[in-house]
């Protein structure tokens with residue numbers, strides 16, 4: 801496994817839509833492992849492939865420590881309620897802002913065996929999945945914030 805270089809705000813690759821993955825190759829498996837390692841090294845709860853310069857629809861989320869989940873071609877099929885909370889992004893370090901997200905979502909995706917799975921998640925997990933899915937469409941949370949983009953305190957930062 802290796803830690804990959806992160807792409808930061810201002811890099812055009814973060815604004816481009818990603819392509820669907822048709823088959824899990826060795827390169828995709830290695831990318832998934834590297835993304836998990838990079839997310840953990842950077843102390844994030846999620847990471848999307850374009851954040852390491854790859855325009856493919858894959859993302860990793862680890863809200864429950866020790867249980868990282870790889871999502872391939874994810875789709876949010878249901879949204880329920882709303883939550884307003886601070887959000888951050890590993891591609892926009894040191895910043896945070898208030899973003900409104902659904903409280904609960906239903907998400908479908910494929911795993912590394914190209915087996916489809918479905919999850920119902922809420923709270924921070926739902927926020928992280930929404931944030932990473934946006935990355936796959938070339939969207940950043942800074943365009944969704946309510947109020948000002950603020951400097952984050954290290955201890956309150958939830959970066960994705």
Ligand SMILES: [Zn+2]
Pocket residue numbers: 888889890891931935960
């Ligand atoms: Zn992000």
